[in-house]
Amino acid sequence: MRDLIILGTGVHAREMAEIVERVNGVEPTWRLLGYIAGPGGARHVGKVFNGHSVLGCGNCIAEYPDAWFIPDNEFPASVDVRRERLATLIDPSCFVSRTASIGAGCVLYPNCFVGLRAVLGDRIFALSGSVVNHDDTLEDRVVLCSGVVLAGSVHVEADSYLGQGCMIRQTLRVGRGSLIGMGSVVVTDVPPHSVMAGNPARKLRDRRDKA
Numbered sequence: 507m508r509d510l511i512i513l514g515t516g517v518h519a520r521e522m523a524e525i526v527e528r529v530n531g532v533e534p535t536w537r538l539l540g541y542i543a544g545p546g547g548a549r550h551v552g553k554v555f556n557g558h559s560v561l562g563c564g565n566c567i568a569e570y571p572d573a574w575f576i577p578d579n580e581f582p583a584s585v586d587v588r589r590e591r592l593a594t595l596i597d598p599s600c601f602v603s604r605t606a607s608i609g610a611g612c613v614l615y616p617n618c619f620v621g622l623r624a625v626l627g628d629r630i631f632a633l634s635g636s637v638v639n640h641d642d643t644l645e646d647r648v649v650l651c652s653g654v655v656l657a658g659s660v661h662v663e664a665d666s667y668l669g670q671g672c673m674i675r676q677t678l679r680v681g682r683g684s685l686i687g688m689g690s691v692v693v694t695d696v697p698p699h700s701v702m703a704g705n706p707a708r709k710l711r712d713r714r715d716k717a
């Protein structure tokens with residue numbers, strides 16, 4: 507078994523600890539050492555969350571040179587973690603096509619679907635029941651909330667956030683850094699940094715503007 511540390515201390519990090527247990531129930535794979543908090547998380551050091559201790563903050567990653575790391579969706583990408591030490595965590599209930607490609611540091615919650623020739627970049631975070639259909643491409647650091655459905659040949663650019671239960675029509679492109687509101691139905695390409703909502707979804711504002 508390999509040593510594993512979860513990067514983050516929030517609710518998703520604590521749920522990830524249970525996914526590790528589910529993975530180990532199928533095949534012993536990981537020895538979970540605990541959590542590392544992000545910057546500003548010193549108040550959590552030494553606390554126990556869901557049966558595992560917070561070992562330290564981001565600056566202590568170097569103290570575990572032989573461990574693998576898996577970040578939650580809120581752990582900052584600015585904290586330096588070598589890509590070759592990023593684990594990928596896939597719940598045993600997921601379907602992942604043997605022709606799909608999944609990058610480093612990805613997390614797939616229970617009952618996700620990843621279809622034929624889908625390509626997932628690094629640090630994809632997909633909550634329960636997300637559907638990534640055939641020939642979809644997700645660039646790095648995309649978050650899929652519960653129940654997101656991507657039709658075939660959708661391309662989602664880096665750093666985008668797709669809210670709970672939203673749907674994206676086939677062959678569309680979601681621009682970098684966009685936010686798709688929960689329950690939205692996207693039927694046209696989305697410009698970069700857009701905030702989209704509604705059915706059909708329309709652009710509310712640029713995500714870089716102050717709310």
